[in-house]
Amino acid sequence: MRRTARELLATTTAQLAPDPQANRLVPLIARGAASRDTLAALALEQHGVIAADRRSFLHLAERAAADGAPQSAAFFRTLADGEALAAERLKSFAAACGVDGERAAAHDPLPGCQAYPAYVAWLALNASPPDAVLSLTANFSAWGGYCATIAEALRSHYGFSDEACGFFDFFAEPAPDVDEQATAAVQAGLDGGRLNEELARRYGRLLQTYEAMFWSAL
Template sequence: MFDDEFDHDAAGLVARARAEATTASAGNRFLELLETGQVPQERLRRLAGEEYRIIGSDRRSFALLASRYPEAPAGDMFLTLALGEGQALVLLMDFAAALGMSEKDLSAYEPRPQAQTYPAYLAQRAAFGRAGEVALAMLANLEEWGAYCGRAAEALRVHYDMDEKAVAFFRFFAESPPGFAAQATEVIAAALEAGDDPHDLLRAARMLHAYETDFWDSLAIGI
């Protein structure tokens, strides 16, 4: 599987993981419905409730990774990601408020298992995985996730009459953190130099992509 030399360096591995994610993508029915105004308010509230659980879990996962891998560049990257999740949580409250939901409502929301496979896998990798696995998984899937969030923000503005404050959560994730790509690539390079198996890194990227797909698919069920 790894006959080409580029597969063994960080840039080549990132390119391969991104290509695999693109090949595995089969559209996003929830966003297609959102972009035509067909998603009911109840399902938007579900989106807010699921994200509330995901953001809280991911924040803890990145903090755990920062404690397991405190040295630069991994420690700096994971701390930045944890801080970003904290910012996102604040912005999520504005989206929830636009839907008539309080933080008490978000806390009481009962999450769907299929929507929570992504944070569950990230938490597993945070506890038992390697820094390079998580760095590649996040970087390989970042462009698709960001594009989805950008589309969601526009659809909510156009079809659901939400203002910029209400969609700021999605705007936040539509843009990758400054310097993240270079930082993550450095972490991946360090992992490969330390002897991490590139198969393991690619597997983590594939799994995370599949679980992100689960999240979006779960939101479209029954619409």
Template sequence: MPTHVPTRDAAELVQAVRKETAASGNRFLDLLESGDVPRERLVRLAGEQYRILGSDRRSFALLASRYPEPPAGDMFLSLAQGEGRALELLRDFAAALELSETDLTAYEPRPPAQTYPAYVAQRAAFGTAAEVALAMLANLEEWGAYCGRAADALTRRYGFDEDAVGFFRFFAEPPPGFGEQAAAVVAAGLEAGEDPADMARAARLLHAYEKAFWDALADGL
């Protein structure tokens, strides 16, 4: 978003960024829904997510320490706790794939699939609370929809039970109160004079890196 474009409020900025980063398709999930993703690629999904969750958990904890005052501090602490819960649920998915904790730890991640957590870590160290809040808020609906599709496909096409897909169900719905907290953090950033162009750029990049994650899972299929 160019810096000269006026932004009346946080809701307007979120809407503009969501429109700009609208989903453009997800080949991996298309293949998953048709039953054409082999088991070894599901192992890759679990392994990549294991790395992402651990990284994001630390990133959100760092953000909470950098911005401890509410609503930012509360929001980032909640997100860090959510990543911890998601990690527990991911282990159930891994177990359904006969993967142990040792297997997950030994998994060698693909660089394109890890650009998302790398960028979150960068923003956690050098970005602002409002940048991260906008990026997460703008991409939340798309990520949740993808997780919902994954859970449905894994149960319908691959025979996983609900315990095994709990990780995906967990992310299919937004964390309680997150939308309001994130919008408040974005609004505070705007009121403090942060450039909406910088905030929108963070959201665009995060969206691109999430797409890179899914593309990496579909690569070669």
């Protein structure tokens, strides 16, 4: 019996769940043991990630629309809109970390941190939109959990305001509309025979590896 999109998303997310030991930075932040310079670097690197991912999602939305995959196009447009909102919230976090315009302009991005958005850009050019939906959605679960942990730690250990924590709150919050769009896109891919589960898992595994590189580089 063929699996539904919900079943495929659930199993793929479970299969691609990262090793709890793979991320060494978030536990440090959770204990208040990470320096404010490290938090500032996190803000600076996220600035590059958010801008790049937004452009990648817009390109995926255009490709999906052109390929007759409106469900995938809607999903990626929603992601792009979310990145725009996140970019605004990131400003308050960066300011709380002491990042000003001069420091941002002088920052030299870390290759290990920017490998993730570089691969998302590769997906935007090379992956079929339904495959990209599945791989990205599976990756988002771990990211949301990291953001929830960081948001709590910023308040309890670093004295950051709600506004300064807004970037992480945004990604930590449940997003039922996005989940529904992802499910619809994956289901359409399955129904139309346009989703390659093996490739999507491969993409998802690489995304998880590049995300682990992001935290390790910081």
